Amino acid sequence: MRDAFHDELDSVGTTLVEMAQLVGAAMERATTALLTADLKLAEEVIAEDSRIDSLQYDLDARILNLLARQQPVAGDLRTLVTSLRMSADLERMGDLAHHIAKVARMRYPSTAVPPELSLTIQEMGKVAGKIITKAAHVIENHDLESAIQLEKDDDEMDKLHRKLFLTLLDDAWPHGIETAIDMTLLGRYYERCADHAVSVCRRVYFLVTGEYASEKA
Amino acid sequence: MRDAFHDELDSVGTTLVEMAQLVGAAMERATTALLTADLKLAEEVIAEDSRIDSLQYDLDARILNLLARQQPVAGDLRTLVTSLRMSADLERMGDLAHHIAKVARMRYPSTAVPPELSLTIQEMGKVAGKIITKAAHVIENHDLESAIQLEKDDDEMDKLHRKLFLTLLDDAWPHGIETAIDMTLLGRYYERCADHAVSVCRRVYFLVTGEYASEKA
Numbered sequence: 487m488r489d490a491f492h493d494e495l496d497s498v499g500t501t502l503v504e505m506a507q508l509v510g511a512a513m514e515r516a517t518t519a520l521l522t523a524d525l526k527l528a529e530e531v532i533a534e535d536s537r538i539d540s541l542q543y544d545l546d547a548r549i550l551n552l553l554a555r556q557q558p559v560a561g562d563l564r565t566l567v568t569s570l571r572m573s574a575d576l577e578r579m580g581d582l583a584h585h586i587a588k589v590a591r592m593r594y595p596s597t598a599v600p601p602e603l604s605l606t607i608q609e610m611g612k613v614a615g616k617i618i619t620k621a622a623h624v625i626e627n628h629d630l631e632s633a634i635q636l637e638k639d640d641d642e643m644d645k646l647h648r649k650l651f652l653t654l655l656d657d658a659w660p661h662g663i664e665t666a667i668d669m670t671l672l673g674r675y676y677e678r679c680a681d682h683a684v685s686v687c688r689r690v691y692f693l694v695t696g697e698y699a700s701e702k703a
Numbered sequence: 704m705r706d707a708f709h710d711e712l713d714s715v716g717t718t719l720v721e722m723a724q725l726v727g728a729a730m731e732r733a734t735t736a737l738l739t740a741d742l743k744l745a746e747e748v749i750a751e752d753s754r755i756d757s758l759q760y761d762l763d764a765r766i767l768n769l770l771a772r773q774q775p776v777a778g779d780l781r782t783l784v785t786s787l788r789m790s791a792d793l794e795r796m797g798d799l800a801h802h803i804a805k806v807a808r809m810r811y812p813s814t815a816v817p818p819e820l821s822l823t824i825q826e827m828g829k830v831a832g833k834i835i836t837k838a839a840h841v842i843e844n845h846d847l848e849s850a851i852q853l854e855k856d857d858d859e860m861d862k863l864h865r866k867l868f869l870t871l872l873d874d875a876w877p878h879g880i881e882t883a884i885d886m887t888l889l890g891r892y893y894e895r896c897a898d899h900a901v902s903v904c905r906r907v908y909f910l911v912t913g914e915y916a917s918e919k920a
Contacts, residue, residue: 550784557774567767570784574791654880663871663883670887 491556494548498569499625501545505576506622506686508538510615512583513679517611519590520672521604523597531587538580542573549573568693572625575682575689579618582679589668598668600661602653610646610676613639614683621683624690633687634699643680647673708773711765715786716842718762722793723839723903725755727832729800730896734828736807737889738821740814748804755797759790766790785910789842792899792906796835799896806885815885817878819870827863827893830856831900838900841907850904851916860897864890 512531519528549566552558558566589598599607617639624633650673653659654666691699729748736745766783769775775783806815816824834856841850867890870876871883908916 550780553770553784554776554780557776559771559774563767563771567770567784567787570787571791574788651884654884659880663876663880666880666883667868667871667887670884671891674888674891 491552491558491562494552495562495565498545498549498552498566501541501548502569502572502576503622503626505538505541505545505573505580506618506625508534508541509576509579509583510618510622512538512580513586513611513614513618516583516586516590517607517614519587520598521608521611523590523594525591525594528587528590528594532584532591535580535584538577542577545573546570564693568689572686572689575686579679579682582675582682585675586672589672593668598665598672600665600669602659602661603650603669606646606650606653607672607676610643610650610673613643613646614676614679617643617680617683621686624687628690628694630691630694633691636684636687637699640680640684643677647677708769708775708779711769712779712782715762715766715769715783718758718765719786719789719793720839720843722755722758722762722790722797723835723842725751725758726793726796726800727835727839729755729797730803730828730831730835733800733803733807734824734831736804737815738825738828740807740811742808742811745804745807745811749801749808752797752801755794759794762790763787781910785906789903789906792903796896796899799892799899802892803889806889810885815882815889817882817886819876819878820867820886823863823867823870824889824893827860827867827890830860830863831893831896834860834897834900838903841904845907845911847908847911850908853901853904854916857897857901860894864894 512534515527516531518524519531549570553563553566556562592598617636620632620636620639623629624636650669654669659666688699691697729751732744733748735741736748766787770780770783773779809815834853837849837853837856840846841853867886871886876883905916908914
């Protein structure tokens with residue numbers, strides 16, 4: 487039978503998975519709001535970010551409480567400290583979905599994304615969704631193979647990010663500076679979101695193996 | 704007489720201050736490299752980021768070690784956990800200085816910043832420097848008044864950030880899309896750097912008072 491402490495440790499993991507799922511849903515909805523100029527959806531994503539924030543707040547309080555009451559050592563201590571860091575990554579990923587939804591809202595009733603970049607942004611949203619789903623799976627199952635794979639998914643995001651810049655820099659870019667600024671920031675939000683997901687997976691890798699996954703240059 | 708544990712706690716604080724000083728120097732040099740197209744200086748900032756990274760790496764290992772060996776409670780536990788978070792903020796601020804230096808290097812021998820925005824970027828660099836110096840002071844002295852003031856300095860950064868966008872959006876903007884992309888990203892790097900400094904100060908505030916400083920909407 488498990489003791490109460492280890493039940494609580496498990497429930498920390500469950501909350502992290504829940505946070506990742508909420509972030510994944512927020513990212514997907516933010517991307518849809520962005521591509522379809524859906525104001526209502528954008529407002530929902532913006533409002534729901536506080537749910538992710540308060541999940542983090544409660545989780546961190548629980549972790550601190552466990553650290554103080556149980557004074558865990560070795561693996562359990564590492565699990566708790568790593569969980570604190572993962573919750574910070576996930577909270578930030580929620581912020582980035584929130585930023586994307588705010589661009590959608592700011593440009594409503596227009597669509598923030600011009601037709602030339604619609605597909606690229608759709609792909610960035612899809613890759614972000616895939617990465618976040620995989621990160622949730624890695625947190626839940628400590629699946630190191632998926633953790634390593636995620637670095638490759640992140641390469642896909644970097645490729646899309648470069649494609650976005652190439653489109654902006656094409657001499658035929660007809661949409662002017664304001665749209666270029668929006669697209670530069672949006673590209674950065676998606677890319678940073680993927681970076682944080684990679685960071686989450688590296689933390690799981692470290693947690694399980696005690697070693698760092700090889701970092702990209 | 705202080706015990707060895709509290710000496711080690713103090714030395715965690717000293718390392719955080721040292722990290723903040725390195726980040727401040729990196730930001731100042733990155734801004735100079737950017738405004739004067741100084742390739743050598745840019746390269747130095749890029750190379751020195753690994754020093755900040757390894758300071759964080761060592762510091763985090765020391766903190767984990769203290770958590771495991773000493774099993775601190777109450778204030779000491781809070782200090783160690785908060786220090787972990789501050790080191791993450793400071794490491795990220797170092798990354799942002801590194802990003803700025805990379806823009807300088809990428810555009811060399813041209814100056815990345817066009818004359819219209821030279822003063823704004825100079826000001827953003829100055830405000831970043833002021834904020835980082837103040838954050839180091841807040842870490843070192845737990846000075847809550849300065850911690851609160853820093854939110855106002857951050858408002859100054861936000862104002863400069865808006866000014867940068869207004870310049871980019873002026874119909875007379877003559878520098879095309881590539882420079883607009885550079886400037887959008889640079890603006891974001893300075894702004895995020897200030898955000899992380901605010902975050903550091905909020906953590907100190909929480910550490911000392913057990914309460915959160917009021918957040919801006």
